[in-house]
Amino acid sequence: MTLLLSGEKTGTKLEEKFPGSIVESNRDSFLVKSEFLLPVATYIKNTPGLEFNYLASITAVDYDDYFEVVYHLTSLRHNHSLVMKTRFYDRDNPHLPSVVGLWRGADFQEREIYDLMGISFDGHPNMTRLFLWDSFEGHPLRRDYL
Amino acid sequence: MAIRTEPFVINMGPQHPSTHGVFRMRLTLDGEVVVNLEPVFGYLHRGIEKLTEGRTYAQIIPITDRLDYASPMSNNLAYVLAVEKLAEIPVPERAEYLRVIMVELQRIANHLLAVGSLLNDCGAYFTPFMYMWRERESIVDLFDMVCGQRLTYNYMRIGGVSHDVPERFLWALDKFIGRMAFFIDEYDELLAENEILLIRTKGVGILSKELAINSSASGPVLRASGVKWDIRKADPYSIYGRFQFDVPTGTTGDCYDRYRVRIEEMRQSLRIIKQALQQLPPGEVKSEVPPLLRPAPGEAYGHIESPKGELGFYLVSDGSIAPYRLHIRAPALINLTALRDMVIGWKVQDAVVVLGSIDICLGEVDR
Numbered sequence: 001m002t003l004l005l006s007g008e009k010t011g012t013k014l015e016e017k018f019p020g021s022i023v024e025s026n027r028d029s030f031l032v033k034s035e036f037l038l039p040v041a042t043y044i045k046n047t048p049g050l051e052f053n054y055l056a057s058i059t060a061v062d063y064d065d066y067f068e069v070v071y072h073l074t075s076l077r078h079n080h081s082l083v084m085k086t087r088f089y090d091r092d093n094p095h096l097p098s099v100v101g102l103w104r105g106a107d108f109q110e111r112e113i114y115d116l117m118g119i120s121f122d123g124h125p126n127m128t129r130l131f132l133w134d135s136f137e138g139h140p141l142r143r144d145y146l
Numbered sequence: 147m148a149i150r151t152e153p154f155v156i157n158m159g160p161q162h163p164s165t166h167g168v169f170r171m172r173l174t175l176d177g178e179v180v181v182n183l184e185p186v187f188g189y190l191h192r193g194i195e196k197l198t199e200g201r202t203y204a205q206i207i208p209i210t211d212r213l214d215y216a217s218p219m220s221n222n223l224a225y226v227l228a229v230e231k232l233a234e235i236p237v238p239e240r241a242e243y244l245r246v247i248m249v250e251l252q253r254i255a256n257h258l259l260a261v262g263s264l265l266n267d268c269g270a271y272f273t274p275f276m277y278m279w280r281e282r283e284s285i286v287d288l289f290d291m292v293c294g295q296r297l298t299y300n301y302m303r304i305g306g307v308s309h310d311v312p313e314r315f316l317w318a319l320d321k322f323i324g325r326m327a328f329f330i331d332e333y334d335e336l337l338a339e340n341e342i343l344l345i346r347t348k349g350v351g352i353l354s355k356e357l358a359i360n361s362s363a364s365g366p367v368l369r370a371s372g373v374k375w376d377i378r379k380a381d382p383y384s385i386y387g388r389f390q391f392d393v394p395t396g397t398t399g400d401c402y403d404r405y406r407v408r409i410e411e412m413r414q415s416l417r418i419i420k421q422a423l424q425q426l427p428p429g430e431v432k433s434e435v436p437p438l439l440r441p442a443p444g445e446a447y448g449h450i451e452s453p454k455g456e457l458g459f460y461l462v463s464d465g466s467i468a469p470y471r472l473h474i475r476a477p478a479l480i481n482l483t484a485l486r487d488m489v490i491g492w493k494v495q496d497a498v499v500v501l502g503s504i505d506i507c508l509g510e511v512d513r
Binding site: 057061072106 | 187188191193195196357359360361362363373375380381382447449456458460462470471473475479480482483484512513
């Protein structure tokens with residue numbers, strides 16, 4: 001069985017390494033501040049014992065007050081997984097650092113989130129819409145899109 | 147005098163027989179050699195994730211049929227597993243076995259289609275394809291007996307399957323298993339040393355192990371690159387822990403390895419079906435689930451090894467009758483991430499073969 005690492009334990013460990021980076025953590029996931037997303041992601045990818053070398057999925061959820069981006073990570077070597085989340089509170093111009101440099105698998109998924117949810121990823125080599133045409137207005141997966 | 151040349155941009159697709167649907171590759175060519183490739187998506191985008199936000203949990207099952215329409219049973223299973231995980235619903239034993247039989251039959255049907263159309267793309271025009279299609283038809287007939295549908299099965303339910311299989315299904319399945327083992331050997335004999343196949347696929351479109359992992363490739367594409375990773379083994383869902391089977395892998399990650407992995411996987415699927423058929427217990431096939439299911443607020447990520455790779459459903463519930471958010475992790479889309487790296491440097495006709503060997507289904511890529 002793929003072992004789901006406790007968000008609490010990993011969160012505490014990361015908080016020691018990067019003070020102020022973890023907002024909250026529970027059994028299933030931990031929430032990282034968006035400024036710390038890249039250093040934390042780099043750390044969990046490269047640290048022996050964690051080695052999250054496989055990014056299974058990225059997705060975004062619109063909770064009206066904020067956007068939450070969810071990363072499902074797996075380590076093929078240790079067969080364990082982890083759920084990392086980050087939030088962005090500004091609805092007008094949401095942007096987060098891109099993780100394409102760490103995991104190429106994020107390429108289309110980040111473009112999809114930009115297309116449908118309107119969160120842009122800084123540092124993505126080709127931040128354009130994936131499915132809809134360029135002149136399309138709005139982002140359909142937002143809760144206020146009708 | 148040197149001849150002045152310049153790069154040339156052509157659009158392959160969206161209407162092109164080798165793109166297996168409405169997919170477009172914008173190729174930049176230097177003579178015949180591909181120097182850049184940009185995939186263009188969205189011609190079949192139906193907004194499925196948005197659609198699900200206005201439907202009850204049970205009403206979403208038929209929508210999942212329309213994702214990867216070459217393997218609807220697997221999509222059904224991935225979705226109902228995610229809902230069962232979210233709402234903690236038990237599944238009767240017999241239903242678990244029936245589910246495994248259906249998705250493994252579906253894997254064979256999908257791989258027959260994938261290998262058949264790969265051979266078509268290689269230029270072995272329609273002869274191997276028709277052989278594959280013949281066997282795929284018998285699987286479709288089996289599904290027809292079970293649920294009355296040949297394409298969009300809508301067979302799985304939250305907490306089980308829609309109804310038990312008829313008596314003649316088990317008899318027909320038994321006959322099919324015996325026949326299919328023979329046919330897989332026949333394909334292997336016909337194709338494994340086939341000159342067209344070897345020349346067109348050996349060493350073509352190599353995907354290295356490192357890039358395969360880094361670009362989140364999954365399924366046969368990942369395994370052909372030498373990564374022994376199968377969710378049925380690594381994170382057994384349903385009752386996969388009870389069956390004996392091997393995970394075939396490739397060595398070089400070229401198109402030929404991807405073809406070989408699919409052929410071997412069909413054999414392994416037959417092994418699983420045989421064991422499931424022997425162990426199939428009697429009993430109920432569906433547990434009691436309220437028609438308007440209201441899972442407690444929370445979230446769940448359920449994933450399975452679909453024929454094309456890791457198919458995941460991320461569900462967020464707010465306690466109402468419809469999901470707050472449903473995201474589909476589509477293996478076919480993510481497997482295309484490394485397409486550019488695999489095709490650059492090869493000729494136009496190789497781009498067709500590489501795309502064929504990835505095995506995409508546009509219903510799932512665009513959603």
